[in-house]
Amino acid sequence: MLKRSFFGRSPLIVAPDLLGKILVHSKNGIRTSGRIVEVEAYLGNQDPASHAYKRKTERNRVMFGPPGYAYVYFTYGSHFCMNVVTGNDGEASAVLIRALEPLEGVTAMKRRRKKTKEKDLTSGPGKLAQALGIDRKCYGLDLLKKPLWISEERSGNTYKVKRSPRIGIKQAVDLPYRFYLPDSDYLSRP
DNA sequence: GTAGGGATACACT
């Protein structure tokens, strides 16, 4: 399991460092997990694309707290997205988990997603939340303990990492704050 | 390429 200090850094450092780590959710006795292959960094009041750009609200309040907690939000009438709070307490930055490579609990993921192809299970932020059973009940959970946490891979591998502009935003569209493993088959887009 | 979906934020009474 990762330490608090891992998250207590700039989201631009944490984001690429999260690639290859394992996101795990244990729910109703079912454990699902996946290897992180795509993320995006969101700064606080310097970043017009961030939910925390303007002010603290009921929705974004967890971003203003200490790092290592889950910021989960509902959007487009049907999807949840999972973020990791980063930076110092009060900094309001986060990293959006955009895609995973499924590891444990693939059967449960297929049932939740109503899909059978593995590539359709977790290849997008809304998809992976549904596959892992992440919803508003996960808002504000401490990612250093069950039922939702992030762990290190067995070996300290290094990966080829690429970066690009973020996806789906209308503000600050040119900033290259998306990080991904270009060789993965599970990206939200190539 | 676009319809669908509902919570949210913020500007107004």
Place this chain on the structure above:
DNA sequence: GTGTATCCCTACT
């Protein structure tokens, strides 16, 4: 309190 524009998307055509 109410109105409305927007949204870190997905699944379909």
